Amino acid sequence: MLPSRFFWELTQPEIAAQFKSNPLVILPAGSVEQHGPHLPTGTDTYAANVIAHRVAEIMDGLVLPATPLGVTPMHMPFAGTITLAPDTFMRVVTETCASTAQHGAKYLLILNWHEGNIPSLAIAAEALHRQHGMAVITVQACYVAEELYGASCNGLTHGGEIEALAVMAHRPDLVHLDRIEQSSDHTHGHKMDKLRRTRSYQPVLTDIRSIAPTGWFGSPQHATAEKGLRMLADIAKAIATEASAIFRQLDTVQPGAATTGAPAEIKHLRQVG
Numbered sequence: 001m002l003p004s005r006f007f008w009e010l011t012q013p014e015i016a017a018q019f020k021s022n023p024l025v026i027l028p029a030g031s032v033e034q035h036g037p038h039l040p041t042g043t044d045t046y047a048a049n050v051i052a053h054r055v056a057e058i059m060d061g062l063v064l065p066a067t068p069l070g071v072t073p074m075h076m077p078f079a080g081t082i083t084l085a086p087d088t089f090m091r092v093v094t095e096t097c098a099s100t101a102q103h104g105a106k107y108l109l110i111l112n113w114h115e116g117n118i119p120s121l122a123i124a125a126e127a128l129h130r131q132h133g134m135a136v137i138t139v140q141a142c143y144v145a146e147e148l149y150g151a152s153c154n155g156l157t158h159g160g161e162i163e164a165l166a167v168m169a170h171r172p173d174l175v176h177l178d179r180i181e182q183s184s185d186h187t188h189g190h191k192m193d194k195l196r197r198t199r200s201y202q203p204v205l206t207d208i209r210s211i212a213p214t215g216w217f218g219s220p221q222h223a224t225a226e227k228g229l230r231m232l233a234d235i236a237k238a239i240a241t242e243a244s245a246i247f248r249q250l251d252t253v254q255p256g257a258a259t260t261g262a263p264a265e266i267k268h269l270r271q272v273g
Helices: 012-021 043-059 086-102 116-130 141-149 161-167 186-196 224-254
Strands: 022-030 107-112 135-140
Touching: 012 107, 012 224, 022 043, 022 086, 043 107, 043 141, 043 161, 043 224, 086 107, 086 116, 107 116, 107 224, 116 135, 135 141, 135 224, 141 224, 161 224
Parallel strands: 022 107, 107 135
Antiparallel strands: none
């Protein structure tokens, strides 16, 4: 078994051998933006990376190096936020994954934790499939987290418990629950988030203060490292199981996407402790 699933920690022969064994790559997508006084600005990127690595262990894939930056103009009113233009972000994503396709990667799982990236990732995924022949799935890992832990964590909020748990699963030293200040009104925050997450209507909001005047809302004070590890395992298992099933289904309906066929590794999930 590979010592690491992170692409940038492996040697060239290890990567070449892995592509022959199972040509699956996973691209984490996050953001650097303010998350209140208690969470690091790289919360979304940490979440995407740690979940991607666990999924890669289960599915026997490699985690690609993705830019830690995302498309996040909503958070620019607060210091600590760095945003890319959508076309810049799309080019980084497309050129990163296209490079691996040239060397034999056939299956691409884009694992996203930042809602502002969603439109750009949809366009990039389309290009990677049609122009580079990759079988592509994009999963909104933050929504999977909400499905599994929303009821026990007061929903998916910006700077709330789910995001605190995602960081605690990897870098608990970066979570400062003792610095929590009064969060923005939860009722208003949930109402605005529900409005922008509907399937039928998506209003464009000026900035995060439309949702949370303080820049964050939620109840992160109950987060623990133990619960974070449990959430990580549950999210990764759910994503690996569903993504594997979808890749198998894609192989039956679009044989041109991955001409070598689905390797056995992608059809058999590994057991990871």
